[in-house]
Structure formats: C-alpha cells, structure tokens
Amino acid sequence: MVKFGYYIIRFGKNQYLSNLWQASQINGKSFGIPWYATTNITIYNSQLFQQAGLEQPPKNYSELAEVAKQIKEKTDKYAFFISFLPEELSEVLESFGKMGVKLLDVDGKAAFNTPTGRAVFKYWVDLYQDGLLPKEVLTKGSQAGIDLYLSGEIAMLFSGSEAIEAISENAPEIGQVSKPVSQITGETGKNSIMLMNLAISGNTKLPDRALKFALFITNNQNQTAFTQEANVLPSITQTLENNYFQNLPSDASTQDKARIISANQMLKAEVLLPPVKNVNKLKQIISQNLQAAMLAEKTVEEAIADAAFEWDNLSGI
Numbered sequence: 465m466v467k468f469g470y471y472i473i474r475f476g477k478n479q480y481l482s483n484l485w486q487a488s489q490i491n492g493k494s495f496g497i498p499w500y501a502t503t504n505i506t507i508y509n510s511q512l513f514q515q516a517g518l519e520q521p522p523k524n525y526s527e528l529a530e531v532a533k534q535i536k537e538k539t540d541k542y543a544f545f546i547s548f549l550p551e552e553l554s555e556v557l558e559s560f561g562k563m564g565v566k567l568l569d570v571d572g573k574a575a576f577n578t579p580t581g582r583a584v585f586k587y588w589v590d591l592y593q594d595g596l597l598p599k600e601v602l603t604k605g606s607q608a609g610i611d612l613y614l615s616g617e618i619a620m621l622f623s624g625s626e627a628i629e630a631i632s633e634n635a636p637e638i639g640q641v642s643k644p645v646s647q648i649t650g651e652t653g654k655n656s657i658m659l660m661n662l663a664i665s666g667n668t669k670l671p672d673r674a675l676k677f678a679l680f681i682t683n684n685q686n687q688t689a690f691t692q693e694a695n696v697l698p699s700i701t702q703t704l705e706n707n708y709f710q711n712l713p714s715d716a717s718t719q720d721k722a723r724i725i726s727a728n729q730m731l732k733a734e735v736l737l738p739p740v741k742n743v744n745k746l747k748q749i750i751s752q753n754l755q756a757a758m759l760a761e762k763t764v765e766e767a768i769a770d771a772a773f774e775w776d777n778l779s780g781i
Contacts, residue, residue, distance in 0.1 A: 479684070484699045487735040488661050495739075496661030497678045498699035500691060502624045503657045503729050504555075504647045505722055507631070511641040512619040515539050521620065521643075525563060525587065525650050532596040535619050542598050544620040545609030548588075548758070550744070550751040552605045554737060555622065555656075557747065560584050561736035562650035567746070568738045574772035576750075585754060585764045592758040602755055614638055622647065625722035626695045632718070644722035646729060657733035659699075695723075697730055704730060742778070749774045 477485060484498040508521045516538040522528040532543035546555055560567055560576060563584050569575040576584075591597050598618075600608050606623075613621040614635040621627060625644065632639030647655055662678040664671060680686065687698040688706060698704050709727035712720055737743060750771050757767035 479701060480699050481701055481704065481730060483733060484659060487659055490739050496663035497682055499660045499662050499682050500696040500699060501657050501659045502696055503655060503726050503733055504622050505625055505725050506645045506647055507621045507623060507627060507642050508645065509616065509619045509638065509641055510643050512539060512541060521645050522648060525559065525648060528648055529591060532591060536596055542618045544622065545598055545612055545618050546601060547605050548601050548751055548755055549605055550748040553747040553751050556588065557750065558656040558736040562652055562654050564650060564652050568740065572740060574775045577768050577772040582764055582768055585757060585768050588754060589757045589764055625726045628719045628722045642718065644718060644725050646725055653732065654736065655729040655733040656736045659735050697726060745778060746775060
C-alpha cells in the first residue's frame with residue numbers, strides 16, 4: 465500500500481485536473497483515479513424564448529425563476545422540468561451546493577438547516593406553488609422532461625451535450641431551434657459534474673500492477689480516444705486542452721458548440737453530492753420533506769427541520 469503514493473506521485477497525480485483529483489478524495493485520501501466525467505448544459509428552445517419576448521436564457525437560479533414566470537405568462541408553457549423523485553433528486557441536491565448550501569458537515573451530520581438552506585427549500589416550493597413547474601415533477605423522472613422538450617412543451621432541457629444529437633434525431637423541428645449554453649448556477653458560480661473513477665480493491669494481491677493499469681487506462685492517449693468515441697469529458701489536463709475540446713471547427717454544428725461549452729465548464733466543476741455510502745437515503749429524506757412542503761402539507765421550516773432530524777437520527781451514518 466505504501467507504493468500507491470509513490471506511483472501516483474511519479475506517474476500520475478499532476479496530469480489530472482486538480483478539481484477532479486480533489487473530488488476523488490475523502491478526508492484527504494484518494495479512493496480512486498479520475499477517469500471521465502459528464503456535465504450538464506442548458507439546451508433551450510430559441511423559438512419559445514422569442515415568443516416569450518426573451519433574448520437570453522437564464523444564467524442563474526434567480527434569473528431562472530424570472531424566466532419561468534415570463535414564459536408561463538406569454539406562452540402558457542413551462543420553462544423547464546426537474547424531477548423531485550428520490551431516485552432522481554441529484555439535480556435538486558446540486559442546486560443546494562450551487563446556491564451556497566453545504567448538505568453535510570465533516571462529521572456527516574445535516575448542515576442544510578440554515579437560513580440559506582431554507583431559502584433553497586423555499587425557492588423550489590414557490591416555483592411549484594406558483595404553477596411554474598409541471599405537476600409531474602413530483603411523480604415522474606427525467607425522461608418526462610425530455611419528452612416535454614421534444615414535444616415543444618417546455619423551453620429548456622438540462623442535460624449533457626449528447627442530448628443535442630438525440631433531439632435532432634427524434635424531433636428535427638425542435639432540434640433546428642435548440643441552442644446550447646452553460647448550465648444554470650447560483651451565487652457561488654459552481655458547476656456540477658458527474659465523475660467516474662477507477663478504484664482498486666483493497667483485497668487485490670497485485671496493487672502496484674492494478675494501479676499501473678488504472679493509470680494506463682486514464683492516460684492521455686487512451687482518454688483522447690475514449691472520450692471522443694463515448695462523447696464524455698476527460699480527467700486529464702492534456703486531453704482537455706486538445707483542439708477537439710477547445711476550438712470550434714469553421715462549420716461547427718450545434719453538437720460541436722455544446723461539447724465546447726461542456727469542456728469549458730470543467731475547470732470550475734465540482735461533485736456537489738456528498739460522498740457518503742447512504743446518499744440514496746439522504747435523497748429520500750429530502751425528497752419526502754421537500755415534496756411535503758411543495759404540497760403545503762408542511763411549512764418550509766417544518767420540512768427542512770424534519771429532514772435534518774431524520775438524517776441525523778439515521779443509524780449508521
């Protein structure tokens with residue numbers, strides 16, 4: 465195990481994006497090698513925006529609420545869809561981090577029952593109760609949002625850049641008016657990212673070889689080939705600096721523009737979900753209480769306090 469540090473220093477650590485390396489640590493100890501990442505962008509229907517009298521898509525959550533209101537008033541359509549189902553709550557939880565709320569403290573206890581945390585709860589409650597979110601956000605997953613965008617019933621889709629191609633194939637008329645911009649963020653300016661790691665079992669009899677293999681899989685040559693084939697983003701600085709991720713061709717397609725936007729978000733990207741073993745339970749607790757507030761079964765204050773209490777009293781956290 466001592467040689468792990470030796471090989472990382474000699475062969476690997478400095479070639480990875482520092483923010484992704486940091487995201488692959490718990491309490492300063494690496495649990496895996498950053499492999500590849502995906503990050504959402506905003507894809508918007510420029511025709512619906514024009515009908516609503518809007519020139520630019522929103523950049524942050526404050527603008528998002530204003531845009532949602534104007535689109536609903538002018539077009540009677542919804543601005544966007546975001547799921548509040550427990551198993552699909554990642555995007556909602558990431559909004560806490562973007563708006564400056566830490567979900568858990570260093571001891572794994574709830575850290576979200578703060579004035580800022582209550583403001584985030586209230587943000588989503590207000591959007592729902594003001595009729596600016598489809599009712600289905602409480603009962604359906606992200607596929608419902610994709611379907612609504614493809615049918616022209618919502619003005620924005622928060623998804624990876626690969627969605628551009630699918631939109632053009634499945635709804636050409638929507639694809640023609642779809643444009644990509646950076647993902648919605650908050651006061652922090654943080655971008656969220658989903659990161660895949662290569663981890664090495666503590667039971668392996670060949671840890672040095674396993675680590676060398678992980679470093680081989682994630683080297684520049686292999687990442688260059690893999691990320692372009694799989695339409696994902698690299699964890700290696702050298703790969704990210706490749707023209708493919710930095711420069712638009714003269715005949716750039718919407719897909720090309722989306723890829724460059726995604727790549728440009730990488731340096732400020734963070735994994736905003738806490739690396740805890742029972743994160744799915746955290747999603748369930750926050751989902752249940754946030755939905756209760758959205759349905760006026762609890763006040764915002766009651767909902768967030770109950771969520772914090774339930775998490776802190778969960779056995780085994």
